[in-house]
Amino acid sequence: MQAEGKGLMKVGVLGFGGLGQAAARVLEPKGEMVWVAAADRKGYAYCGDGLTIADCVSAYRDRGSIGYLEPNGTLSNESIVELVQQAKVDGYFLALPNLPNTFMAEVVKQFIQSGWQGVLVDALKRTSAMEQILQLQDELQAAGITYMTGCGATPGLLTAAAAIAAQSYAEIHSVKITFGVGIANWEAYQATIREDIAHLPGYDVERARAMSDGEVGALLDKTNGILALENMEHADDLMLELGGICSRDRVTVGGIVDTRNPKKPLSTNVQVTGRTFEGKTSTHTFTLGDETSMAANVCGPAFGYLKAGLSLHRRGIHGLFTATEVMPQFVR
Template structure:
């Protein structure tokens, strides 16, 4: 304990320097979430066409306005840089950034893993956090665990809403039971305009019968519009390939075959079509069968339930990294830390 802690000084430690890779709907929401925080400072942002960096912090509203009017934060003068390999170029600059939130679309399915390899190759050391969905995408990162550890990177994977917040809730609720029978995650998402979350909606379409990651990625905006017209803007998703299963299995809680994820996404209405919840059914040590249900408030948006946990896990990752703990961790293994 240092002198300031002993005397109860209110002097705040230096804010964690954070970067956001990907500046679509989720990346812009991430910038808004960070804006009022004292413990984290947004210093870097990147999109397909450029990046921006400012050691004393980026202005979230300026970044969003520039992106929406000109298509890239790279147009921000004088701190922006236009480039078609923005992530690679930003990493190579070796700016002092403690951690990055990868708010990137995972299309193709190995995209996030390829970004992680760029960080390893660059020699950068710090914390990475993602909110990816697919089991197979997380399994690719699991295969890189030793490489990440050797590179001095603390990587937090599956740290959004599901997988993420709901997976962690399941891991906590499981403690009441001697045996877990099933974990059922059901989500409702409401957005006013699908174009604000194009990559996320395409990832959801990839989970629908008759579609794959490749076909969803290849769809034009017009083809997505046609599909949404057929469904009145509603996507119904069942038995999704969601990494909650492998994460809960890795944590020793339940076999992946007993975890199911599904939901309803309304792309034309900000109101959630159904409440988001996770149900954990098991047997207690007394032999009783029971179900815990954790339900998210309908007023919390997808962005709030993804970005909040992501930065909470990023803060936890920074704590691990400062203690020399590197490698790959999931939302079911580590408790997130609240970012003030």
């Protein structure tokens, strides 16, 4: 590791679908972080001096895997394990689809078993998936890994905003997160859309995972491309409960995803309602700008939390943290 606050942070991105590619684009202009490693299901790429996003996207789009990248790609059915063993990386953003619901925890166990030490950041959605990560906190600490969980938009940016807004109140009555997502076509974010479908009435993670692209397309045809989601199983509730802010039953998450229009169907916001010490009831509302995309609101915070995690790791602080426990640090 470099000395505290000095040196370039070498970063890897696991998963190279829509979110993983967006993460690489977010890193491209940064001066403090350099993107050196990536993996998908069929292969991985590593270059200590930095990967070029255009070349990586071309390999992935044209041949189906970043492992075809010349000369830095390697095809492998054990891409994550092999990459972690070979690459010198300070931290990874796990931009992976959490399908099945145990997948992220299984990946984390691979890191623990590998002997690698550094920082991991995820943008997990489901409460039950985060509970699996929480069960690994002692192992993460013993392994010398600093793990930041729930560090996307929701959970993540909006959960952290709720934790700050809660400070005005003596008691929190409710936290309501409402999101609007607009994307030009669902194929760009297949895993994300499948995770959203799993929240619809009559669906679950396994059913959504088993759906063919044609079946997803047929479902979206029925709804004119709109997914209306209510009372989602989102880990914002667990994170706010762990933070001592309110019980999880006072937290609700829902939203609308338009899979055929990049314009947001509604403004993403979090409303925190509570009672002040004077006995007055009030609501704080934090609204994200409509021009910021889902990718911007997920990947930006993820790397801000990765930088914060590296600061902790360099001070010998290991273990598990949520987005409500640590302030992200802006990546220049």
